Amino acid sequence: MLSIWLRLRTYWRRRQLDRDLEDEVAFHLETRRARLMAAGATPEEASLQARRAFGSELRAAEGLREVWSFRWLDDLRRDLAFAARAFSRSPVFALTAVLSLALGIGASTAIYAAGYSLLWRPMPVERPDRLVALYQTGPNGLEDSRNFSYPELLDYARQVGDFTDLMGSTGVPLRVRWGTGPELVWGQVVTDNFFSGLRLDMAAGRGFLPREGGPVAVLSYPFWQRRFQGDPRVVGKSIEVNGHALTIVGVTARGFTSTQLFNYVPDVSIPLSAQRIVLPNEGNWMEGRDNRWLTVRGRLRPDVSLAQAEAALNVVSARLARQYPDTNRHLTVHVIPGGARTHGYLVASGAIGVIVMVVGGSVVLLLLIACTNVANLVLARSASRGQEMATRIAIGAGRARLVRQLLTEGLLLALAGGGVGLVVARLVGSLLWSFYPSLDFMTVDPSYDSAVDGRAYLFAFGVSVATAVLFSLGPALRASKGDQMSAIRDRRTRVAPLLVTAQVALCSVLLVAGGLFLRSLQYAQSADPGFDRDGLLIFMVDLHLQGYPKDRGFAFQRDFVRRLKALPGVASVAIASPMPLGPEDEGFRFRVHGHVPAANESMSAGLTCAGPGYFSTVGTRIVAGRGLRESDDAAAPPVVVVNETFARRYWQTPERAVGQRLGFARGKEWIEIVGVAADGKYATFGEAPQPYAFFPILQQYRGRISVLLRTSQSTAAVLSGVRAAARALDPEVPVLGMKTIRQYLERLLSIYQMGAVLLGMFAVCALLLASVGLFGLLHFTVTRRTREIGIRMALGAAGRDVALSVVRGGMMLVAPGLLIGLAGAMAMGGLLGQIVAGVDGRDPVTYGAVAAVTLVVGVAAAIIPARRTTAIDAVQALHCE
């Protein structure tokens, strides 16, 4: 060890070493001379004798250097210098190879980092692999999945011994005030054992204690940094949440996100026991067996398997079904691994798997194309360097030495590619995150998420080094057999066209994927959401956060709408909760008067509670009956408006539905259908038509409402008037996130944008790489055929015909590749169709466009080498060898 260190140190200070050796020898000679002169010798005699005794200075110096030398480092340096010189002689080759690798490596690193961060990055907890997610399903399976109520959580925790902890949590918006004005943040209400059960590291202070009881809160790391500059003294201070003072007891570790997939960070956590203090109007969340608001995570005991835990849970589930048939019949509990951050529905339905496959598959395809390009380039070069290799072997270069030289060149390429690739990764990464869907007041920690972590770096370099070894080794071994150069040439002409065809095939698959996303973005932008996209503004008001009871809330909403209607330029105003196509959606199970459901018929639909004038304000057509009116209030008989899909499902036509009755599955009361609204989109643009119901908000009170304004004015022009109207009623009520309805819908579009940008970028990179590959091959072919072309021209062939034959040759490679690629995409159409919305996986427009683009780019790549043929001078060509 010591000697390696000493050597390395000396190696980097070679000049110093040389001087030291010189000094030491000089000192020796000088001392000897001085002694001799002291003994009476003349200076000349002394010098001579000193030298004679010392022997050859040169040999001594060489001996010394040999002691210190680091042979392989020296050789490596020489090899690298040689490789750099070789590349500078063919800069086009070096640049294309490095850029190919950089694109392949960069994109794959960025995607790996993003995917890892979104889907797999464990939370900073102890043994994340022992955490699981729980959810239960009803008789209709996955479509009927639910969370847990607090009484259920307690039953499972007490009666199942397979978990050290079962933790529950749910997200809530909270109004936080600390010093400055109020701020709306995304928070969570958690069971007391949430942090201790996760075994989460804390950046400061502590998590919640068992039987926490008091008014306390835990902050997130980003919130702590943003609002408190990371001051550890914040622990013990008090913060106002929804108007109530809570004591800050701790800060979660950096990298903690909610227990959901994706990376929203709950900024303020409060214990379940403080729910009634902070959210007094939402009832008692600890009660109600069918009050299933809790997302549950469990920590498995070390010796328990997933299947055992699931079996034990379902034993208890069957017991609960007998004990509480009203609420717990036909429920099955499921356990999903990787539960620190997961989403039961997305995992179980396989959506995550499909996304990972499509994105991961594209990454692999791109990397393959990049490597193919490099392979092709290295092959071409090794063929054209046959002369050089033969010469070097002739003058006595060892085979091993030659192989090492070529390997060094490959490594240099790969390292350069890997280095530039990291820059590309950073660019791609930040581009990706800029399309991440965001909610107004939710925290995503991009500084943490977009960081290319160490493993991604290693991954990139691993890939680049493997590429180098793979592709240099083959040609290196063959090139070292200098006498078999002709064999290489044959091999190259056999392999290279295949590689180009393969590239075109892979590239057209990516183009189809990108194209489908573009088409689906186009679809989503033009799809009918069920309301008018122009001249409509939306914002939120949350009276729950202000602690309004129901009657005061009704009064506020009524007065507020009245004041808004009086604003200049405002045509109409309505309120709704939850607004369709927003971040929240709500459903209910129902029964239909006179309809006996089949055994596993799904009797559930989405719902919105809307105020009077909702349909006319948002621009939804009423196809039968009437909309919601001022008179549909608590004193009037209950009514509902359903959409067309709902109406047609039970009464065949909208007209026949009017006057019919339905009820909540859990109620006795019947509700009359007074109108039928045109179908719209309610959760995503891609969804199939689904049943939906609109209840009068005056009969179903909601504190958190979206307010809709029909006006031709801009957000900025209206905002101050809206603020003034709110302030006049209650200065503490904030107007949240006012935007146009188009901006509101962007949250949903961003997922399509992200896909289109991501896959589009992939496809463009792939196309670039493939055309470079084709260009390189044809260029090489023309160079090699210079003599033959010369002869043909001398025999009277027209330059144009020769050029055309080159282009035709190129197309012979592109066309089969294209066909294979399109056929492959067609075969995967089903898979692609699952993640794009509103577009068939075999969309003819996409396939046609991909074919056209590929052919045009192919011809363009062939034209430059083809034109070179016309410049070939027959006489010179025949002379040149």
Added chain:
Amino acid sequence: MGRQRIDLLLGTLDVLILQCLSRSQRLHGYDIIDWIAHRSEDAFRIEEGALYPALHRLELRGWLAADWGLSDNNRRAKFYQLTPSGRRQLERQKADWRRLAGTMAQVLELG
């Protein structure tokens, strides 16, 4: 110079250097040569230039520590001293030499 000089056996120089440094604190190359010549009464034929590669080799193996300092006549000189592991190495080599010398003597005398 009446006596015939002996060529150094391979490895002999190393043990001589170690032995020399085991008896004093800190010496530069010239002193070491001087000491060897003095102790052996000039019996060995050492090309002085060969001393330095040997010194550096021992330094690399960690048996000697070296540093630069000023000599008596105020010149920049490299000084060597024995490390603890060098001292152990010396003991091993001395034992080897004694055994070799003893065995050789025994064999030759019986001759």
